[in-house]
Amino acid sequence: MCMRRFLLGLLLLLAACAPAAGETGAPASSPVVMTATTAPTATTAPAATTVRESAAATATTVVTATAPAGGEQGSAAATADSPAAATGEPEPTAAPSSPIAGRNDDGTFFYGAAAAPVTLTDYSDFL
Amino acid sequence: MLGAERDIVANHVTAGEVRLVFWPILDLGPNSLNAATTAFCAGEQDPALFWAAHDLLFANQGEVYGADRDYFLNVAAGLGLDADAFAACYDGDDVRAQLVDLDATRRQQGINQRPTFALVSDAGTRRLIGAQPYDTFAAAITALLP
Numbered sequence: 374m375c376m377r378r379f380l381l382g383l384l385l386l387l388a389a390c391a392p393a394a395g396e397t398g399a400p401a402s403s404p405v406v407m408t409a410t411t412a413p414t415a416t417t418a419p420a421a422t423t424v425r426e427s428a429a430a431t432a433t434t435v436v437t438a439t440a441p442a443g444g445e446q447g448s449a450a451a452t453a454d455s456p457a458a459a460t461g462e463p464e465p466t467a468a469p470s471s472p473i474a475g476r477n478d479d480g481t482f483f484y485g486a487a488a489a490p491v492t493l494t495d496y497s498d499f500l
Numbered sequence: 501m502l503g504a505e506r507d508i509v510a511n512h513v514t515a516g517e518v519r520l521v522f523w524p525i526l527d528l529g530p531n532s533l534n535a536a537t538t539a540f541c542a543g544e545q546d547p548a549l550f551w552a553a554h555d556l557l558f559a560n561q562g563e564v565y566g567a568d569r570d571y572f573l574n575v576a577a578g579l580g581l582d583a584d585a586f587a588a589c590y591d592g593d594d595v596r597a598q599l600v601d602l603d604a605t606r607r608q609q610g611i612n613q614r615p616t617f618a619l620v621s622d623a624g625t626r627r628l629i630g631a632q633p634y635d636t637f638a639a640a641i642t643a644l645l646p
Contacts, residue, residue, distance in 0.1 A: 472513050474548040477521065479605075480598045482543050482550040484509070485519030490621050491644045493508065493637070494521040496606055497615040499535035499557045500528040500565050 507634040512641050522554060525614045526603040528565070534590075535564050536599050538572040541589035545581055552579050619644055 474484050481494075505520070512518040524536040535557050543550025556575060557564055563571070569590070576586040589595055611618075617628040617637070621644040628636060 472509070474546075474551055476543065476547050476550075480540075480602060481521050481523050482540075482547055482554075483519050483521045484551055485513045486516040487519070489513070489516055489519035490623075490646050491512070491518045491641055492521060492620045493518050493641070494523050494618045494620070495505070495615060496523045496525050496611045496618070498525040498527050498532050499539065499554075500532050500561065 504632060504634040504637050508637055508641075511638070517645060518641055522550075523606055523611075524599055524602055525606060525611070526599065527614060531565060531567060533596060533599060534567070534569075534572055537590055537595050538575055540595045540599060541586050542576060542579060542581055544589050544595065545585060549579055549581060622646065 472485050476482050513520055526532040539550050539553040539557060542553035577583060613629050619626045619640050623644045626640045
């Protein structure tokens with residue numbers, strides 16, 4: 374009987390100590406517990422935010438990537454070397470520098486901006 | 501000068517540095533005039549079409565020398581020009597007379613070799629004679645930029 378009481382007492386003692394063991398294990402498993410507990414909200418919310426941010430970032434990238442392409446369509450190779458194209462920013466000078474085909478007073482045809490500082494006249498025979 | 505011209509357009513005309521002008525030389529017989537007439541008649545309908553015709557004629561330069569009227573009408577058709585208006589222009593005297601005048605003017609300017617390229621800016625003038633590589637044009641343009 375004494376032995377049984379001793380064992381019972383030992384079990385009770387162990388039982389009493391069990392929470393303490395759980396607490397000591399907690400620090401080690403704390404991140405897991407915390408993660409498990411907060412994961413549905415903590416990780417989901419940032420994850421959702423991250424997705425939105427990356428989606429927004431992707432959209433921005435697409436827009437800025439499209440802008441130079443549109444500029445290239447508007448005026449061939451116009452933006453390939455421009456700093457604005459390199460930075461992905463809109464090109465405010467695209468319209469003014471877009472080449473214009475027109476005719477001079479002497480009847481010859483020109484291609485280029487009216488304000489271009491250099492005029493290159495090509496005297497050629499088509500043959 | 502289709503070769504270097506593409507690079508000049510891509511790197512300097514589009515950048516707003518250079519304005520390109522084409523001045524006809526009529527040195528090689530009737531088709532010099534007929535080809536120039538084709539390009540100028542295209543330009544009568546739309547200046548941008550002058551440059552389209554200019555590119556097409558230079559790209560097919562080997563055919564143009566022996567071309568007949570139908571060839572030039574087909575060039576116009578290929579560019580989407582108004583066929584009747586083009587034919588009237590091509591067969592008329594106005595554009596041809598203008599081209600002859602331009603040819604006479606360039607002779608008076610001392611332009612006697614083809615091709616000749618005159619580059620003019622406030623910084624000065626340069627003249628390049630004969631077909632030149634793009635790098636030569638680029639250097640001349642850069643020297644004339646403000």
